[in-house]
Every structure is written in C-alpha cells, then in structure tokens.
Amino acid sequence: MxxxxxxxxxxxxxxxxxxxxxxxxxxPAALPDPAATSVDALxxxxxxxxxxxxxxxxxxxxxxxxxxxxxxxxxxxxxxPTANVWRGSGAASPLPSAPRNDIEAVTFKPLGSAGSEETVTFAQMIPRTYTDGILVMHRGRVVYEKYFGALTPERPHIAMSVTKSFVGTLAAILADEGKLDPSAPVTKYLPELKDTAYGDATVRQVMDMTIGVHYSENYADPKAEIWDYARAGGMLTQGPNYTGPKSFYEFLATLKKEGAHDAAFAYKTVNAEVLAWILRRASNQSLADLLSEKIWRRIGAEQDAYFMVDRIGTESGGGGLNTVLRDIARFGETMRNGGRAPNGQQVIAKAVVEDIQRGGDPAKFAKAGYALLPGWSYRNMWWVSHNPHGAYMARGIHGQSIYVDPKAEMVIVRYAAHPVAASAGNDPLTLPAFQAVAEALMARP
Amino acid sequence: MxxxxxxxxxxxxxxxxxxxxxxxxxxPAALPDPAATSVDALxxxxxxxxxxxxxxxxxxxxxxxxxxxxxxxxxxxxxxPTANVWRGSGAASPLPSAPRNDIEAVTFKPLGSAGSEETVTFAQMIPRTYTDGILVMHRGRVVYEKYFGALTPERPHIAMSVTKSFVGTLAAILADEGKLDPSAPVTKYLPELKDTAYGDATVRQVMDMTIGVHYSENYADPKAEIWDYARAGGMLTQGPNYTGPKSFYEFLATLKKEGAHDAAFAYKTVNAEVLAWILRRASNQSLADLLSEKIWRRIGAEQDAYFMVDRIGTESGGGGLNTVLRDIARFGETMRNGGRAPNGQQVIAKAVVEDIQRGGDPAKFAKAGYALLPGWSYRNMWWVSHNPHGAYMARGIHGQSIYVDPKAEMVIVRYAAHPVAASAGNDPLTLPAFQAVAEALMARP
Incomplete structure (x- = not known):
C-alpha cells in the first residue's frame, strides 16, 4: 500500500x-517507545x-x-486516489454498548515467553502493539471501544490485508449464488492469464492461496516482486523513467509459475488481486460496487468505506480497503452469527460462513512454516486457528485484524500502526490477549 | 481542477x-452533439x-x-487525493417529492436571440447544456429530478466554483459568530502574505473579490496563472522537472498586486483559496472539517462530500468540492428559507443569508463587463441577480449551479459537463430557463 x-x-x-x-x-527492546511515537507526541x-x-x-x-x-x-x-464503497441510504445497524472495563486487567503470557515470568495485561498490550483503535464485542454488545492518536470513530483506517478476507468472502458469496465456479480454471474468467502462473490454476486454488507463483513478499528484499506490484498499482511513486507495468492488470499478466499448485499454502498478495479481477468479471461490477451491494449495504455499515485504486481506477483487493473500526466489527459480528447482521437480517448465506469456519487443509498450511500459528489453516482468504474455540481471523500487516471467537461469542477488531509489518510483530502479544479476554468473558459473562 | x-x-x-x-x-453550431458525446454513447x-x-x-x-x-x-x-466532508451520523433531512413533469414543456427565448423566432423548452435545454443531473425544488418539495450518463443520485459530482459560495458562506458564518473580522487586514490571519497582493487588503475585499492581483483566469492563454495555480495544487501533473510552488500555500505567497483593491469586482479563483486559508486560521480547522461542522452535518446531507487536495492535504476552496446533487439542493433550500434547513432547524443565521441576498455593489460588478449579467453583483462569493425575484446563484465552470429564487419559492441545482468552461456557454439557455420555470411555478403552484 x-x-x-x-x-x-x-x-x-x-x-x-x-x-x-x-x-x-x-x-521488544528493539522497538521504539509507543508513547514517544504517537501522533500527539510528534x-x-x-x-x-x-x-x-x-x-x-x-x-x-x-x-x-x-x-x-x-x-x-x-x-x-x-x-x-480512491473508490467509494457506498453504505446505502438506510440506518446503520445497532451496536449496543455494555462497557466491561474489567477486561483491561485480564493478564496473559506472551507467545514465545516460555520460561519467563512475564505477564502482560490487556491494557498494556494496547499501546505496546501501537494500537490506533480496538473494539471488543461480546454476545452482540460492544464491551470495549478505544481510539488513539489519529483514529476516530468516524475516520476510516487502512485495513491492509484484512481486505483479502472481504475479497475471499465475496468470492464464496458469488459461488453460493451460482455466479462463480470455484472448480473452474482461472482462464474461464481471465483468458488473458493463459500464459502466466494462473494458466493451469483453478479459482479454488486462488481462493485458498495454494498457487505456485514466482512472487516474493519479503519486505526486507528491495528486489522482491511486492515492490513491482506496489509500483504498478500506484502505491509507490513510479518515477519519471518507469517503464514497468502501469496497472494491477498489467502486473498480474507478468507472473510466472514456480513449483506446483495445490501443494502448499503460500501467502501472496497477488492471489487476492487475481481473485478481485475474477470477481469483477463474474459480477460485471467493480470491486467497490460489489462489496457495497453484497456486504456494506447489507450489514448496516455506519460509514462508507473506500479502496485505494491504481491509475485506471482498479481497486486493490490485496490491501487497499479502508473502513471505520465499527464497520469491521459489524462484519465480524455478522460472521460470528452465521451470516446474520446486527440488524437481524441474514445477509450472508450460512453455508458460506460455515465453510470459512471449517477452514482449509492444515497440512498445506503447515508447509508455509508459521511458527506462531501451529495447526492453523487458510480458507477463502481467512486464517483459521482450529483452536478449541474455533477462532478465525482476517489479518493485515502492521497489526490490522478481525478476530472471531464463536465459542466465546466474541469479536475483537483492531487497527494499528505497528512499526513491524509482519504479523509476528503483533501476534506474540495480541493472540494470547484475545484468547485471555475470550476466557474471561466466558467465565464472567 | x-x-x-x-x-x-x-x-x-x-x-x-x-x-x-x-x-x-x-x-450553437460549434458545439458537439450532446447525445453523441454521452458516457453511454462513448x-x-x-x-x-x-x-x-x-x-x-x-x-x-x-x-x-x-x-x-x-x-x-x-x-x-x-x-x-481527496479529503472527506463528513455528513454526521444522523438521518438525512427529508426532501419530499411532488413531481411536476409539466415543467418540461415550459418555453423560453435564449439570451442574445433577440430578433430570432427560436424558442426552447426546459426539456430541450437539459441535453443542449450537457446536463449530468438537474433537480428543481418548489415550496420545499422536489418537483423535478433527473440524472444522465455517469451521474447517479448517490454519486458526488465536481461542483467547480460552486465551492466558492460554500467558502464565502462559511466566512460569513464565522463573522456572524464573532470568530472572523471582515474589516481586519488579511495579514491579521495570514502574516505570510505581507509582501503579496494581499498585504494591504481586507478580509471583506477577499470575500467580495475586489482584490487587485496579477492573476489571469483566461483559459485560452497557456501562460495564464490559472495553470500555475493548478499545478501547485496538484490539479495538473507537475512533471519531473517542475520547480514551481508545490502547494496552494506556496503558490498564494507568490501573488503580486496589480491595480487597486476595492475598485472593481474581479473574479479570481485565488481569492477563494486565500479566504479558505483565512478560515482555517480563524477556526483552527481544516476546510473539510469546518464545512462538515457548520453546514454539512446541520443541513441533514444524505452523503458525505469531499474536496480535492494538494500534496500536503490542503483542500481546494476555489473549485475542489464534490457533492451529490440532492445535497446542494438541501443547501440551496436552506438559503431560500433564510437559513432554515429541510429538517426544520435554523442552521445558518438569518442575518448571514439576508446579507448574501442583499448582494454587493452592482457598480463594482459592472466594471467586470459580464454582458449576460447586467445589474448583477457579487457578495460573499455568491452571484446576485437583483432581478424582480431576488434570485442569486452559486456558479461553476462547465455549468455547475445553485439557483435560488426567493420570490418563486424555487431552487434549481444542476451539475453538467458543458464543453465550454465559461458560464457564457450555459447562461444563454439556463438563465432564461430558470426564470421561465419560476414563472410557471408561480402561475400554476
């Protein structure tokens, strides 16, 4: 982005x-002091x-x-430049409030701290992970909601790769409606990708990111393709002498196959862009209009959302969505309720939600080697924990997240600006914090 | 723009x-065929x-x-890039509908057609002036509302210099609240303009555009300062070798005096940018936030609006506002009702509206030589006709307009994409059309 x-x-x-x-x-010692780097401080x-x-x-x-x-x-x-995701003209769905400030005192041990005596409270986790805003829902009520620095309740924040979970959900919705065939080859929708990595892939493989494609998302490598992607999409300045691809479409057409499809989960943002392209062709709508029609207007969002776009107006389905925190809370709550939105309407088919909750293949996921996510899987661009609570997540770099815990009847959404892009910067504190709050809410409902 | x-x-x-x-x-013969140049056609x-x-x-x-x-x-x-103008979280104010399609048959003679037999209907005027959307209100009800091509009820359209009337109204509101002194020198708020054309000007002179400043708005001259302004504001690409001012603020600081202040009306977009800057200093708010607080949230706007911004996020107060048509109808209706919005609230002080309606000095206006606007004046960045109906307007290039006719209890708002920038491209058809509709509505209420 x-x-x-x-x-x-x-x-x-x-x-x-x-x-x-x-x-x-x-x-932790390598990280800058959160208070000293706040918007107010600087x-x-x-x-x-x-x-x-x-x-x-x-x-x-x-x-x-x-x-x-x-x-x-x-x-x-x-x-x-951006494209609007219209919320419609109706009233926002209710998010009743029932504050539970006792959860600030909930304690947990950071991941990877085995052998240490360190315990951290939920309240301490918030600044230590550079949180811009956090909202906890329990049994359909907002029990905790705080904003910091530049973020306010009515101001959209970049969702980063949380965007992908919207794109994956839209694909599952279109499939459920019979408008998209996950078993079809990608080229049914995008014939122009015939000679690319996607030439022999299926839509389902794209939805679950089991594509063998030469594309590096290593932020530490300035030659990684993630930077070519960002320049093509107008997320980085192209510079006067730039001769590379000038739109997402042009960039996606350059991707070459590497390894086999369907063998392992491999997290690559370009898959979300390919899926977004497929959605446009299948629905004959822009991604912004499709998201508005299928989700934003239906869940009773209180603000419009928006996508970053490339120079020809193409939305970034990989990381370009911006929303207010309360609206991703509504979406998370809709998922937790099997597709029923806070306004009481069944807005996403129950089968779509259940398929996501059920998750993907943990064996394929394990090959990607996420040390902090043992036993997880990936399905329709959601991260599924397979823990005893059946929790699943939408996750974006620098700490963006939707955390759905069905057993605890809890949803936590968070926007952040952690200096470390990788989720590993946040997970050691946030994952056990979310689990500890879930247990606390179950113990003292 | x-x-x-x-x-x-x-x-x-x-x-x-x-x-x-x-x-x-x-x-008229020189203009392209409107139907052949519609979005649908092309x-x-x-x-x-x-x-x-x-x-x-x-x-x-x-x-x-x-x-x-x-x-x-x-x-x-x-x-x-753009800055959001938040509508707030309440319900939109009602715009009750009472269709009067009979006004399509209202006829009029174009301005400047004396001696000719040509008569034109309201229905014919619409495509012939490349209308993207038009809405007529009479006695608080929407009697006519049509959209064409790319414009839809929920999609904002560029308001061009209609923006200026919002800026002028905001200035009058702040003055009424005692937060801005029109009689003060500009340098009270903007000391950095000491050595510019504005160094010896008053805020009132800026509000009424009686500033002597070397700045040409002649679109036919590629060396006119309007292009430097546009490049500084990021409205035109600056190019790799650009060394000029890189923001509105930097550009405004370059303006030199030419002639005397207070002698004549001289329509120059930079005055609106200077006034927008004064408003930010007087309110300590961005123009987007000020417009949201003082007008957008109060009139019950149904959609957020937005401003184009320069590279450091500065809104264009000269022409950068984008709104849905129905919201400028609400604003026009609020003005017609002496500051009372369609939701029944007095949202702008009556004295502010009356001062605008009363207009400026027609003698100063006459010196600007608008052949199609005899007897008009300019006040707080509104165009005041001084006709028997007391009509006044917000006007933007390519045909954007808010037309308030107090005597006929009528407001007409229109967004357009006329190929001719100058109002002279629209006025010969639109001004007599608006007057004819006003008379028809008064005759058959």
Missing amino acids: PFFQRAALAVAFTLLAVNTSNAQTPA GWMKGFPPPPDKQITFDNPVGGVFPRTRWSFSHVRETV | PFFQRAALAVAFTLLAVNTSNAQTPA GWMKGFPPPPDKQITFDNPVGGVFPRTRWSFSHVRETV
Whole structure:
C-alpha cells in the first residue's frame, strides 16, 4: 500500500529484517517507545500549512515510514486516489454498548515467553502493539471501544490485508449464488492469464492461496516482486523513467509459475488481486460496487468505506480497503452469527460462513512454516486457528485484524500502526490477549 | 481542477477561444452533439480493464478533455487525493417529492436571440447544456429530478466554483459568530502574505473579490496563472522537472498586486483559496472539517462530500468540492428559507443569508463587463441577480449551479459537463430557463 509498503521496507532495513511469511518474534527492546511515537507526541500535519518537517506526503520518500504511519494509516485518501464503497441510504445497524472495563486487567503470557515470568495485561498490550483503535464485542454488545492518536470513530483506517478476507468472502458469496465456479480454471474468467502462473490454476486454488507463483513478499528484499506490484498499482511513486507495468492488470499478466499448485499454502498478495479481477468479471461490477451491494449495504455499515485504486481506477483487493473500526466489527459480528447482521437480517448465506469456519487443509498450511500459528489453516482468504474455540481471523500487516471467537461469542477488531509489518510483530502479544479476554468473558459473562 | 482546467484549455484551443470573465455567446453550431458525446454513447471506463482507448487517467494529457469529462466529473476521487466532508451520523433531512413533469414543456427565448423566432423548452435545454443531473425544488418539495450518463443520485459530482459560495458562506458564518473580522487586514490571519497582493487588503475585499492581483483566469492563454495555480495544487501533473510552488500555500505567497483593491469586482479563483486559508486560521480547522461542522452535518446531507487536495492535504476552496446533487439542493433550500434547513432547524443565521441576498455593489460588478449579467453583483462569493425575484446563484465552470429564487419559492441545482468552461456557454439557455420555470411555478403552484 502506498507508503505502507515503503514503511515496511524502511522498518525492515533499519530495525530488524523480518519476512512476513515466516518471521521470528522481534526482541521488544528493539522497538521504539509507543508513547514517544504517537501522533500527539510528534504533531504530524498540524497547522495551516503544517511545518515542513511535520508534513506527510505521498511523494516524499520518507513520507510513510513509521512513525508517520500513525497519522497516514488514518488519512490514506488524502494522499492517493480512491473508490467509494457506498453504505446505502438506510440506518446503520445497532451496536449496543455494555462497557466491561474489567477486561483491561485480564493478564496473559506472551507467545514465545516460555520460561519467563512475564505477564502482560490487556491494557498494556494496547499501546505496546501501537494500537490506533480496538473494539471488543461480546454476545452482540460492544464491551470495549478505544481510539488513539489519529483514529476516530468516524475516520476510516487502512485495513491492509484484512481486505483479502472481504475479497475471499465475496468470492464464496458469488459461488453460493451460482455466479462463480470455484472448480473452474482461472482462464474461464481471465483468458488473458493463459500464459502466466494462473494458466493451469483453478479459482479454488486462488481462493485458498495454494498457487505456485514466482512472487516474493519479503519486505526486507528491495528486489522482491511486492515492490513491482506496489509500483504498478500506484502505491509507490513510479518515477519519471518507469517503464514497468502501469496497472494491477498489467502486473498480474507478468507472473510466472514456480513449483506446483495445490501443494502448499503460500501467502501472496497477488492471489487476492487475481481473485478481485475474477470477481469483477463474474459480477460485471467493480470491486467497490460489489462489496457495497453484497456486504456494506447489507450489514448496516455506519460509514462508507473506500479502496485505494491504481491509475485506471482498479481497486486493490490485496490491501487497499479502508473502513471505520465499527464497520469491521459489524462484519465480524455478522460472521460470528452465521451470516446474520446486527440488524437481524441474514445477509450472508450460512453455508458460506460455515465453510470459512471449517477452514482449509492444515497440512498445506503447515508447509508455509508459521511458527506462531501451529495447526492453523487458510480458507477463502481467512486464517483459521482450529483452536478449541474455533477462532478465525482476517489479518493485515502492521497489526490490522478481525478476530472471531464463536465459542466465546466474541469479536475483537483492531487497527494499528505497528512499526513491524509482519504479523509476528503483533501476534506474540495480541493472540494470547484475545484468547485471555475470550476466557474471561466466558467465565464472567 | 485536475483535468478540468485541462479540459477547459483544450476546448478553448480547439473549439472557441473564450475568456471566462467576459465571454460572448458561442454559436450553437460549434458545439458537439450532446447525445453523441454521452458516457453511454462513448463507453468510457467500462470493462475490467477498460479498453486502452476508453480509459480515463489523471496522468494522460487528454484524460480530462471533453467528452471524457462526462465521466470524470462524476469520478474525481478515483483520480486524485481527496479529503472527506463528513455528513454526521444522523438521518438525512427529508426532501419530499411532488413531481411536476409539466415543467418540461415550459418555453423560453435564449439570451442574445433577440430578433430570432427560436424558442426552447426546459426539456430541450437539459441535453443542449450537457446536463449530468438537474433537480428543481418548489415550496420545499422536489418537483423535478433527473440524472444522465455517469451521474447517479448517490454519486458526488465536481461542483467547480460552486465551492466558492460554500467558502464565502462559511466566512460569513464565522463573522456572524464573532470568530472572523471582515474589516481586519488579511495579514491579521495570514502574516505570510505581507509582501503579496494581499498585504494591504481586507478580509471583506477577499470575500467580495475586489482584490487587485496579477492573476489571469483566461483559459485560452497557456501562460495564464490559472495553470500555475493548478499545478501547485496538484490539479495538473507537475512533471519531473517542475520547480514551481508545490502547494496552494506556496503558490498564494507568490501573488503580486496589480491595480487597486476595492475598485472593481474581479473574479479570481485565488481569492477563494486565500479566504479558505483565512478560515482555517480563524477556526483552527481544516476546510473539510469546518464545512462538515457548520453546514454539512446541520443541513441533514444524505452523503458525505469531499474536496480535492494538494500534496500536503490542503483542500481546494476555489473549485475542489464534490457533492451529490440532492445535497446542494438541501443547501440551496436552506438559503431560500433564510437559513432554515429541510429538517426544520435554523442552521445558518438569518442575518448571514439576508446579507448574501442583499448582494454587493452592482457598480463594482459592472466594471467586470459580464454582458449576460447586467445589474448583477457579487457578495460573499455568491452571484446576485437583483432581478424582480431576488434570485442569486452559486456558479461553476462547465455549468455547475445553485439557483435560488426567493420570490418563486424555487431552487434549481444542476451539475453538467458543458464543453465550454465559461458560464457564457450555459447562461444563454439556463438563465432564461430558470426564470421561465419560476414563472410557471408561480402561475400554476
């Protein structure tokens, strides 16, 4: 995403070399002080004009690097072109409030801290993972909701790869409606990908990211294809002498096969872009209009959402969605309720939700080597824990997440600007925190 | 505006050289066939991806030229960065419907057609002025509402210089609240303009555009300062070797005095940008937030609006606002009702509205030489007709308008993509059409 990939790059270079797909827990000592890097502490973009050293712009090479991301993740549309996701004209669905500030005192042990005496509280986790906003729902009521720095209840935040779970859900919805055939070859919808990695792949393999494609998402490698992708999509400046692909479509047509399909889960953002393209062809709608029709208008979203777009207006299905926190809470709650939205309407078919909850093949997932996610799987672009609570997640770099815990009847949504792009920067604190809050809410409902 | 100025330039070069401030009526024969240039006829941006010759992009030199504007005026945010104007979280104010399709048959004589037998109907005026959407309110009810081509009820359209009337109204509101002193020197709020044309000007002179400043808005002259303004504001591509001002603020600081202040009305977009800057300093809010707080949330707007912004996020107060048609109808109706919104609330002080209705000094206006606007004046960035109905307008290039007729209890709002930038392209048909409809509604209420 525009500066966001750049942010990740800079962090990877200067702080610790992490690979998103297979990272180790960073040493907490290496991280900057969250309080000292808050928007309020640093004063980005205040004043008319802001002082030159407090300005954040798209074309400035350091514009999106942490800690500037603590401002820019909540102001994406002010720096790049976007497409609106209309909420419709009806009333927002209710999110009744029932505060439970006792959950701030819930304690847990960080992942990977075996042998240490360290315990952390939910309240401590929040700043330590550079949270911009967090909301906890239990049994359909908002028990906790806090915003920090640049984020406010009515301001959309970049969802990063949480976007992918919307795209995967839309694909499952179209399949359920008979408008998309997961078993069909990708080329049924995208004949122009015949000579690419996707020439002999199925839609289902794209939906579950078991595609063998030469494409590196290693943020620590400046030659990784993730940067070509970002430049093609207008997320990074192309520069005056740029001769590469100038849109997502052009970039996707360059991808070559590597290895076999269907052998292992391999997390690659381009699969979400290919799936988004398939959705457009299958529905004859833009991704923004499709998301509006199938989900945003139906769940009773309270604000419009928006996508970042490339120079010909193509939405980024890999990471370009921006929403208010309360609306991804509504979506998470809809998933938790088997497709029934907070307004009481069945807005996603129960079979679609159940298929996601059931998850994918843990054996294929295990081959990707996520040390912090043992036994998990990936299905329709959701991360499925297969833990005793049946929890599953939408996850985006720098700490974006929707965490659905069916057994605890709990949904936690979080937007953040963690300096480490990889989920490994957040998971050691957030995953056990979410589990501990779930147990606390079950014990004291 | 991004491509919009460029559109105007291209039209000026290829069709007829018009000067916005003092144009003659173009010969109708010189205009392209409206039906043949509609979005539906030409098929812009359809398909995934659209065919190369049907793509509209910001960086393509012909991207915004008519007839592409019939698409792009309704898709501005998909090509440039923008700032949201939040509508708030309440219900939209009601706009009850009472269709009066009989007004389509209302006839009138075009301005400047004296001696000719030509009569035109309201229905004929609509396509002949390249209307994208038009809405007529009478006594608080919507009697006519139509959309064409790319515009839909929920899609914002660029308001062009209709923006200025919002900025002028905001200034009058802040003055009424005692937060802005119109009699103060501009430098009270903007000391950095000390050595510019504004160094010895008052806020009132800026509000009424009686500033002596060297700045040409002649779209037919590629060296006119309007293009420097557009490049500084990110509305035109700056190019790799650009060394000029990189924000509105930097550009405004370059403006030199020419002639005297307070002697004559001189329509110059930079005055609206200076006034927007003054508003930010006086309110300590961004223009988007100020418009949201003082007008958008109060009138019960049904959709968020948005501003185009420069590279440091500064809204264009001169022409960057985008809204849905129904929301400028609500604003026009609020003005017609002396500041009372369709939800029944007094949302703008009556004195503010009355001051605008009363108008400015017609003698100063006459010096600007608008042949089609005899006896008019300009006040708080509104155009005041001083006709027997007391009608006044917000006006933007290519045909954008809010027309308030207090005596007829009528408001007409219109968004358009006329190939001619200057109002002279629209006025000969639209001004007598609005007057004829007003008379018809008064005669048969």
